[in-house]
Amino acid sequence: MTNSFTRKYGAEILRKPQFAAVLIAVVLGLGYVTAHGGMVSGIGIIILPFIISYIYLVFMVPKAGLVGMYILNFTAIGIGRYVKGVPMGLTIDAHFILIYASLFFMAFFRKIPWSNAKNDLTLLAVVWYAYALFQLVNPEAVSRVAWFYAMRGVSLYMLFAIPVLFILFNKNKDLDMFLKLWAVFSVFAVLKGLMQKFIGVDPFEQAWLDEGNDSTHLLFGKLRVFSYYSDAGQFGAAMGHTGVVFSILGWHEKKSFKLKVFYLVVGFLGLYGMMISGTRGAIAVPIVGGALYFVLKKNIKILALGLVMGVAVLVFFKYTSIGSGNYTIQRMRTAFDPNDASLQVRLANQRKLKTYLASRPFGGGIGSAGGWGLRFSPHTFLAQTATDSWYVMIWAEQGVIGLVLHLCILFYIVGKGAYVIMFKLKDEEIKAKMSALVCGIFGIMGASYGNGVLGQMPTGILIYSSMAFLFMAQKLDKEQTELNALNDKN
Secondary structure, eight states, rough: OOOOOTTTOOOHHHTSSSHHHHHHHHHHHHHHHHHOOHHHHHHHHHHHHHHHHHHHHHHHHHHHHHHHHHHHHHHHHHHHHHHOOOOOTTTHHHHHHHHHHHHHTTTTTTTTOGGGGGGGGHHHHHHHHHHHHHHHGGOOOOOHHHHHHHHHIIIIHHHHHHHHHHSSSSSHHHHOOOOOOOHHHHHHHHHHEEEEEHHHHOOOHHIIIIIIIIHHHEETTTTTTTTTTTHHHHHHHHHHHHHHHHHHHHHHSSSOOHHHHHHHHHHHHHHHHHHHHHHHGGGHHHHHHHEEEOOOOOOOHHHHHHHHHHHHHHHHHHHTTTTTTTTHHHHHHGGGGGGGGGHHHHHHHHHHHHHHHHHHOSOOOOOOOOHHHHHHHHTHHHHHHHOOSHHHHHHHHHHHHHHHHHHHEEEEEEEEHHHHHHHTTTHHHHHHHHHHHHHHHHHHHTTTTTTSSSSSTHHHHHHHHHHHHHHHHHHHHHHEEEEEEHHOOO
């Protein structure tokens, strides 16, 4: 039997020569790797134990991988400004692969409800990805590497996200967690945006502006706030999305006054973040999303009120000069000017694309336009012609066939979601949550005509997740109705 009084503990063990030798070897190894591979390599070694622990956690609790994925979805682009040389965008792909791998191995020990993902939404995701795969053999495609990078946001994340949510995130508490994560990181995003607006950008953000982004983010001496998102356009649309979703949630929240106030504050901050981004097209999110919300209410008086509010907004921005001394209001006002120079340039580019695509029904290949086009095929027509819009980008890269297919899928999802909300759901809480999600989707669809936001981080995965929850609506409604009945009995 070991004598506890003579057993060695803590620092006494480290005094042994073998432990000291190991410690010295680790320090020297870390120094060598850092000296030859740079600071990123050194940091990588330091965080390696945490990565291994996290992977183990995901294999034990796959839901943890989804939570991690949502956190990275908000922060990866921002982290990329501070940590150079690490492809942060690929961490989302790694998370999805890790989650599916954990489910695969877990299936050897317990039943995984794969059948939960058997529905029309998953089928639509498969069809859309199949069309993206077809683009690999598009004779017009110049770069297969560009296809790999670009198709992820266009179709792969939709295919990855939707089934796994049906399998893992299919309870009311999961929906609540999703919404709260969204709310918290949106608040952080607005706070970061306020720092940029009132204090100024930090050295890393300034370096990003100096790379050429100042031409689009510093207009007339005013900064278009971008927070820790990819750019001001994405930040503005994402904040408009947040504003619509959480304003609706806050308005309808009845069980918790604190949660009601929190959601209303998040909604207000989202709309304010949209304004300070200087992204004119983002105003379509609350306009289009709000219009659908008034329709969903199935109330003539509320619909009439919505029409009056919509006309008031139009009159304010288009036919008055009230608030023109405020740069933010004046910037948004230009979105209602049909003679705006930026709009005319976009229309001219679309006319050029129409001629080019007339003989190319399948487009020029995924990744041939926009940033990926400039990176992998910079001298081609599509790379040199700005698309600006998500739909114009889909049209340019996947042709009129791809655009029609994409729009049909989106409108089917919104149409079915609206129908279920209006005629199938019974529980008012679930109805409010689904109304918020479908209005957010529809708002982003509206804004995507002016900016390429739908498939970008973090909006894309939020949209695909919202779609999944929308198609779970009747299941969640039944769960909540049964719970309410049980509580009433008790």
